[in-house]
Amino acid sequence: MATDTAVSNAPQISFEEFCRKTFDPKGEFAKPEALKGIRVLSCTQYILGPSCASYLAELGAEVIKIEAPRRGEAMRHTTPFNEPFLYPLSKHVPERGTGLGFVGANCNEYFIAIDFHRPEGQNLVKKLAAKSDVFVENYRPGTFDRWTLGYRQLSAINPRLIYQWLGGFGGWGPGRVRASYDILGQSQGGNFGMTGKAEFQGGSPAKHTIWLADYWGGMMGAVQILAALYYRDKISGQGTFMEYSQVHGVTRQLEYALPLYGRHGITRERWGTWDTQLCVHGIIKCGKSSYANSENPQENEEGYILVSAYSDEDFARLCKTIGDGNFATKYAKADDRVKAQAQMEIYPALEKWAADKTKEDVANILDKANINNQPVWNSKEVATNPHWQQRGSVRWIDDPYYGDLLHQGPGYKLSATPPRTKWAMKPVGADNEYILGKLAGLSPTDIKRLEDQECI
Amino acid sequence: MSSEKVTPWPAVPIPKPEEVYAGLSDQAKDYPLYLESICRQSHAFEKPEALSRLRVYDTSTRMMIGHWCSSLLAELGAEVIQVEPPGGDPMRKLTPFGRKEYMFTDKESGEPVGAHFLHEMRNKMSITLNLETEEGREIFKKMAVHTDVIIENDPPGHRDSLGIGYRQLKELNPRLIYCWVGQLGQWGPHKDKPGMLDPTAQAACGFCHGTGDPKEFGGTPMRSALWMCDHVGGTQAAMGILTALYYREVVSGEGQFVEATSAEAVIRILDYSWAWYGMDGSIRPRFGNWDLAINIYAVNPCKDGYMMVGGGHDRLWYRIWRVVGDEYPKVEDDILGDPHLREVADRLAMNQQIKTYTMLGEWLKDNSRSEAERKLSKQQVASGGVLYVNEVAEYPHFKYRGHVAETESPHYGKILYGTTPFQQKETPGRLKWMGRPTGYDNQDTYRRLLGFTSEDFTRLQKANVI
Numbered sequence: 001m002a003t004d005t006a007v008s009n010a011p012q013i014s015f016e017e018f019c020r021k022t023f024d025p026k027g028e029f030a031k032p033e034a035l036k037g038i039r040v041l042s043c044t045q046y047i048l049g050p051s052c053a054s055y056l057a058e059l060g061a062e063v064i065k066i067e068a069p070r071r072g073e074a075m076r077h078t079t080p081f082n083e084p085f086l087y088p089l090s091k092h093v094p095e096r097g098t099g100l101g102f103v104g105a106n107c108n109e110y111f112i113a114i115d116f117h118r119p120e121g122q123n124l125v126k127k128l129a130a131k132s133d134v135f136v137e138n139y140r141p142g143t144f145d146r147w148t149l150g151y152r153q154l155s156a157i158n159p160r161l162i163y164q165w166l167g168g169f170g171g172w173g174p175g176r177v178r179a180s181y182d183i184l185g186q187s188q189g190g191n192f193g194m195t196g197k198a199e200f201q202g203g204s205p206a207k208h209t210i211w212l213a214d215y216w217g218g219m220m221g222a223v224q225i226l227a228a229l230y231y232r233d234k235i236s237g238q239g240t241f242m243e244y245s246q247v248h249g250v251t252r253q254l255e256y257a258l259p260l261y262g263r264h265g266i267t268r269e270r271w272g273t274w275d276t277q278l279c280v281h282g283i284i285k286c287g288k289s290s291y292a293n294s295e296n297p298q299e300n301e302e303g304y305i306l307v308s309a310y311s312d313e314d315f316a317r318l319c320k321t322i323g324d325g326n327f328a329t330k331y332a333k334a335d336d337r338v339k340a341q342a343q344m345e346i347y348p349a350l351e352k353w354a355a356d357k358t359k360e361d362v363a364n365i366l367d368k369a370n371i372n373n374q375p376v377w378n379s380k381e382v383a384t385n386p387h388w389q390q391r392g393s394v395r396w397i398d399d400p401y402y403g404d405l406l407h408q409g410p411g412y413k414l415s416a417t418p419p420r421t422k423w424a425m426k427p428v429g430a431d432n433e434y435i436l437g438k439l440a441g442l443s444p445t446d447i448k449r450l451e452d453q454e455c456i
Numbered sequence: 457m458s459s460e461k462v463t464p465w466p467a468v469p470i471p472k473p474e475e476v477y478a479g480l481s482d483q484a485k486d487y488p489l490y491l492e493s494i495c496r497q498s499h500a501f502e503k504p505e506a507l508s509r510l511r512v513y514d515t516s517t518r519m520m521i522g523h524w525c526s527s528l529l530a531e532l533g534a535e536v537i538q539v540e541p542p543g544g545d546p547m548r549k550l551t552p553f554g555r556k557e558y559m560f561t562d563k564e565s566g567e568p569v570g571a572h573f574l575h576e577m578r579n580k581m582s583i584t585l586n587l588e589t590e591e592g593r594e595i596f597k598k599m600a601v602h603t604d605v606i607i608e609n610d611p612p613g614h615r616d617s618l619g620i621g622y623r624q625l626k627e628l629n630p631r632l633i634y635c636w637v638g639q640l641g642q643w644g645p646h647k648d649k650p651g652m653l654d655p656t657a658q659a660a661c662g663f664c665h666g667t668g669d670p671k672e673f674g675g676t677p678m679r680s681a682l683w684m685c686d687h688v689g690g691t692q693a694a695m696g697i698l699t700a701l702y703y704r705e706v707v708s709g710e711g712q713f714v715e716a717t718s719a720e721a722v723i724r725i726l727d728y729s730w731a732w733y734g735m736d737g738s739i740r741p742r743f744g745n746w747d748l749a750i751n752i753y754a755v756n757p758c759k760d761g762y763m764m765v766g767g768g769h770d771r772l773w774y775r776i777w778r779v780v781g782d783e784y785p786k787v788e789d790d791i792l793g794d795p796h797l798r799e800v801a802d803r804l805a806m807n808q809q810i811k812t813y814t815m816l817g818e819w820l821k822d823n824s825r826s827e828a829e830r831k832l833s834k835q836q837v838a839s840g841g842v843l844y845v846n847e848v849a850e851y852p853h854f855k856y857r858g859h860v861a862e863t864e865s866p867h868y869g870k871i872l873y874g875t876t877p878f879q880q881k882e883t884p885g886r887l888k889w890m891g892r893p894t895g896y897d898n899q900d901t902y903r904r905l906l907g908f909t910s911e912d913f914t915r916l917q918k919a920n921v922i
Contacts, residue, residue, distance in 0.1 A: 015613035018623065019643040023715060034703040051725070059699055074769060080728060080748040082804040084735050100728035100735075101749045142487040152490070168838075170879075172488040172495070174476045175853030179766075179838035183747070187755060187764040188840045190848040194681040196668070205762050205842050206678050207745045207755060209666040212688075215725035219691045220528075224878050226698035227506040227532050231883055234705050235509075242880035243495050248859045252874040253687050256551075256571035257845045258860060260558055262872020263571075265462035267846045268552075273664075273679050275655075277550040277572065283659060283679060297671065298739035304677045306659045308652060338554040372649050374656045376677045378665040379729040379740040387646040393720045394730050406734025411724030412692040415713035417703050424731070 023413040025392025033060025034417035038229065040134040041066065042109065043116070043125070043149075045073040047182065047211045048166045048246055049138030050105040051218030056134065056225065057108035058410045058419035064128065064435055065106060069113040069454045072428035075102045086402045090428035092451075098425065104408055105215070108422045112436060113429035113456050116147050120455050127440045129154045134162045134225055140179065141171025151241040161239040162228045166221050170245035180246065185213030189250020194257065197272040205270065217246040274347060278310040279338040280318060282347055283376060286362050287355035303359030304376035307350060307366065310334060314371055321369040322353040399424050432456055465862055465872050470855045494881040497858045505533025506883035510701065511602065514580070515539040515587070516609035518546050519653045520683045521637045521718050523576040524690030526607055529697065530579035531876040531885035534605075537901060538580045539596075541587070542920055544894035547573045560868040562893040569891060575873055577891035583902070584895040584922050592921045593620050595906065600625045602905050604711075605633045605697055611650040612642035622713045633700040635714040637693050639685075642715060657685035657718030662726055662740065669744040677742070688725065689718035746813065751803040752776060755842060756813055758820040762842040763828050765816065769800060775835040780819040782831075787815050865890050898922060 013021075021027075038061040042053035050065070050073075057063040067073045070092050079085060079099025086103075088094040090113075115121040126149070129135060135154060137144055144150040151163040165171070168180020186192040186208060197203020221244045228240055251258075257268040274282035283306050291299035309318040312334055319328035327346060331337040337346065354362050359375040366373040377385065383394045383406060392409040399405045400423055410419035432451065436442040442450070450456040473492075477485050493499075512534050516522025523538075530536040538545075544567075551558050551570040559568040569577075586592040597620060600606065606625065608615055615621035622634040638648045639656040646660070658664050658679050669675025693716035700712045723730075728749070729740045741748075745755040750768040757763075767776050774792075781788025794811070797803055803812065820828060825841025832839040843851065849860050849872065861875050871890050878885030902908040902922070916922045 015616040015621065015623075016643045016647070018616075019612075019715070022713060023643070032707075034699045034707075047727075055695065077800065078749045078768065080732060080738070080804075081806065082801045084728075084732055084738075099749065100731050103731045104725070104727050141491070145487050150487075169853060170491075170495075170857055172492040173853050173856040174471055176488055178833070178840070178853075179836060181753065181766045181838050183745075183753060183755060184764050184766060184838055184840050187762070187842045188848070188851070190843060190845055191680065191682055191684070192755070192762075193842045193844045196678060196681075197676075202674065204757070205745075205755070206668055208680055208684065209663065209740070209742070210722070210725055210727060212684070212725070215727070216688050216691060219688065219695065219725075220877060223528060223691060223694050223698060224532075224880065226695060226702060227878075228880070228883070230698065230702050230705060231506040233702070236882065238882065240880050240882035241494060242878075243491065244877055244879070245857070245859070248854075248857070248875075248877040248879075251848055251854065251859045252877050253682055253684070254845065254848075254874055255575060255682055256558075258849060258872045258874050259560070259571035259575055260552070261845050261849055262465050262862060262870065263462070263560070264558060265846075266558075267844050268681075269844075271681060273676070276552040276681075277570070281653075283655070283664065283677065285676065296739060298665075298741050301671050304659075304664070306656060308656070311651070314651075335554040340553050372652050372656075374652070374659045376659045376664045377662060379662040379726070379733050380737070382660070382662040382723065383730055383733050385646075387640065387644040388720075388723065391641055391644050391720070393723045396734070404734070406730045408724045408726065408730050409720070411688075411721040412696045412714065412716035414696055414700060416708065416710070417699065417712065419699075 022415045025395065025409060028418045028420040032417055035059040035061040038062070038134065039132040040064065040136060041128055041132045043135070043137040043139070043144070045138065046075050047105050047214035048217050049136055050075065051215050052164065052166060052221035053136045054105055054107050054109065055219060055222040058421065063109040065109045065111050066114050066125070067111065067428050069115055069429065069456055072098070072113070075099070075105065076428070078102070088427050098427070103424050106425045107407070109425070110431040110435050111426045111428060112432050115455050116149065118455055120450070122148055124436065124440050124456070125149050126154070126157055129161060130158050131439055132158070132161060133229065134164065136164045136166070136221070138166045141165070141167065141176055155239060159239060160232060160237065162225060162232065163239065163241045164221050164225055164244065165242065166217060166244040166246070168246055170243055170248065182211035182214040182246070183207060185217070185246040185250050189213065189247045190254050190257065191250050194268050194270055196270045198270045201272045203270060203272060213246040213250050217244060217249045220244060220249050274343055277338065279343050280307055280309045280315060280346060280350070282307065284347055284350045284354055286357050286359045288358045290358045290360055298378055305359040305362050306374040306376065308372040317369050318371050321365060321371065322350065324349060395421070397421055397424065401426055429456065465849060466855055467850055471852050476856060495879045495884070497875065497879065497884065497886065500884045500886040504883055507532045507534040510534040510604050512536045512605040512607065513539050513599065513603050514607045516607050516637060517541065518651065519609050520576065520686035521690045521693065522607045522609045524687050525635070525637060525693040525697070526580065527576045527578055528691065528694045531878055533883070536580040537897065538577065538582045539585050540582060540894055542584045542922065545573065548894065560871070562867045563869070564867070565893055567893050574868065574871070574891040579888045580892065581897035581901065582892040582894055583898050586921050587618065587620065589919070589921050591916070591919065593618055595921070596620055597625070597628060598906055600632065601629045603632065604701070605635065607635045607637060607693070609637045612647050626711065630710050631704060632711040633697055633704065633714065634711065635693055635697055635716065637689065637716050639718050641717050641720070654683035654686045654718055655679040657689065657722060661685065661719040661722045662729060663722050666729070666740045666742055668742050670742045673744060675742055675744060685718035685722050689716050689721040692716045692721040746809055749804065751809050751812055752816065754813060756817055756820055758823055758825055758828055760824040763820055763825050764840050764842065765832065766838040772837055775837055776832065779831050779835055779837070780816065783822070784819055787818055791815055863887055863890050867891065867893055895922070
């Protein structure tokens with residue numbers, strides 16, 4: 001049954017070779033899918049809800065994404081600087097495209113369109129829900145209940161249904177009516193206020209560039225769904241209702257901040273690119289650009305590198321490497337080094353040493369001295385890096401609609417049932433006929449009529 | 457810094473249901489009260505746990521990714537045993553700026569533990585075992601047959617070379633789900649270097665380069681204050697483990713090998729970065745607290761801090777400017793009269809974003825976070841201030857729902873913490889206890905799993921095996 005038998009029991013191959021064969025992204029399609037036969041309805045928009053369903057689609061679930069007819073959901077109209085689009089948006093709107101904001105949150109799915117407001121559309125959703133395992137939605141709390149498509153109504157039709165609501169603040173409590181987006185989740189959950197340069201470094205609170213509270217929140221939702229599927233299929237036979245508040249998720253990840261505040265009344269503040277608990281373990285500027293001749297401002301700026309030498313031995317070697325005997329004795333002990341004042345002395349000294357070097361120069365010198373480091377790579381350096389290419393973390397896919405597309409691979413690896421990327425997305429309503437024919441018994445004539453009425 | 461001077465939490469009482477729902481009709485109250493009745497954390501102990509049949513050994517040390525992963529499983533009910541080297545995981549000693557007075561002390565033994573480690577030791581037991589000794593490894597092999605999941609983060613191939621890696625343990629226990637976690641991976645040209653921890657992954661995945669202000673605004677690449685990639689990577693590891701569990705229970709009867717890295721987990725969620733680079737070579741730039749793909753959708757300075765205002769489509773766009781226009785009619789006129797700001801798509805261009813936020817800033821500078829939120833909320837615009845931890849801890853909505861709560865630990869006294877977001881009707885997540893001193897569960901665990909006797913304990917402790 002284990003699909004890695006071909007490479008097991010072979011002590012002659014090195015561990016790295018064993019891993020390389022076991023997790024080879026090229027071998028993904030030769031292996032079974034863990035969630036084969038699990039059907040997920042994704043009535044979602046933006047990122048939080050969609051990404052949650054797409055993580056399940058990577059694992060082989062049949063995820064059916066339901067959007068508004070014709071124009072689809074809002075994220076299709078979102079793309080950096082309004083420049084890159086993938087055409088068409090739908091067969092009815094061929095002159096418009098789908099923005100890249102949609103990519104990454106909707107892979108491997110089937111795309112149908114239903115107008116939730118109309119009774120005919122609501123009946124279709126009920127027919128699909130009767131045959132589904134998981135229902136994911138992220139509309140404002142109570143909206144689906146009002147449309148007779150909430151947990152109370154759907155669980156009466158299908159008691160095995162696992163209903164996952166995701167959103168900003170949750171559907172009960174004093175802030176239940178508040179709308180939310182990722183950046184608001186970051187702002188109010190607490191991680192925004194502690195990220196960024198400190199006051200004395202001339203900085204202000206900083207946003208995590210990714211839609212973290214959305215994409216990671218969706219992941220937390222998927223964790224909860226997997227646990228619920230296991231519990232249903234192994235133990236209870238029953239579905240459930242789950243509520244994921246993204247702002248709650250962010251508050252969960254504040255590390256020592258809440259215990260520290262509760263015990264001592266101290267508010268965790270920003271500390272820039274350094275670390276509050278380890279020193280040296282921070283990102284420093286290297287004075288020379290790695291691509292000084294590039295015309296791209298993303299490349300011709302100075303380089304940055306994480307230097308990590310927080311143990312006493314590593315720090316001593318670092319001081320020797322940069323030729324600073326003073327620090328080696330003054331800050332020989334980790335407890336002294338990590339103090340705020342010490343960090344404010346040590347990092348500028350490191351930057352002074354790196355002022356005439358590129359990040360690669362610094363990495364080479366530190367590698368030779370056996371000191372851990374990691375250059376700050378931009379998205380081009382990541383996408384073209386052999387490490388990430390070999391591991392399939394970033395990969396070209398041959399998308400049936402959009403052709404060659406550079407796409408992220410799944411975020412983790414499994415030896416027997418690997419997650420995988422099949423296609424990035426499809427136009428709005430592309431699978432109306434296949435899905436609604438198969439699950440709701442609609443004939444081609446029905447589908448034509450409903451499409452003309454913009455009901456699907 | 458004496459804790460006696462600190463105001464007990466909550467400084468302001470938690471609102472009561474009758475206050476929260478005052479003045480609402482029965483119909484308006486119906487849905488929120490229904491949700492509250494099925495999701496409130498205070499009902500959690502009336503309900504079963506999803507993963508109560510699952511046993512996990514978290515043998516990872518010195519890094520957060522493994523602890524985060526096992527924390528999530530523990531919140532969902534798994535029996536998680538933290539296996540630490542004698543003396544404890546070095547991470548126990550971490551405390552901000554090296555300040556010992558910020559650590560939590562076990563009342564009985566006097567052993568201190570850093571707040572960061574403690575926060576992720578929820579619902580876990582602690583035992584000690586020295587895997588660097590032959591006898592420790594023999595004990596570990598015997599233990600391996602009693603578990604469903606093992607999590608580790610040793611340097612790639614280290615456990616394999618000791619004879620206790622995936623290849624060896626799966627022979628002893630074919631149902632074993634074995635999960636390796638790290639920053640960059642166990643294989644490939646940049647495979648992990650020992651001792652590396654977040655923000656290594658943040659720097660290596662493109663996150664840091666894209667976070668922070670642009671150079672023209674005086675910015676540099678920025679890391680998340682948190683070991684954020686470890687949180688995302690640990691969440692992906694938990695997904696991998698639960699997937700393997702589901703497949704084992706429903707289909708195969710066998711375990712498998714899971715690998716999760718902090719960097720790849722965030723590469724997965726760096727949205728359009730890869731497609732964009734693939735299409736035209738664009739490198740994701742830093743854009744500060746604005747968004748490359750949505751306008752209005754940003755945090756900007758206001759009267760008393762920083763304020764998020766969001767509204768990507770027309771309906772909200774016009775509502776936002778109506779609010780601004782109440783105080784600055786000229787600003788509203790200027791924006792509405794600008795032909796380059798009429799189409800949603802046109803507003804995304806760089807110069808249009810600069811104009812948008814400069815004009816919005818005119819209004820924000822006279823409005824505090826709460827004033828701005830009150831005015832915008834009337835128009836149902838998503839908005840809110842950047843909250844600092846003290847404000848998060850006291851925010852009425854979060855207190856009412858229990859996002860933040862206080863627990864009383866038998867070892868460490870009262871601890872304020874972020875609760876599990878796994879809220880649901882049938883098998884909700886929960887907190888049972890917050891952390892244990894190093895090796896607190898040695899006696900129970902080794903006796904019930906391996907039948908240790910008092911003699912065994914004496915001998916193995918002397919030999920530094922446990």
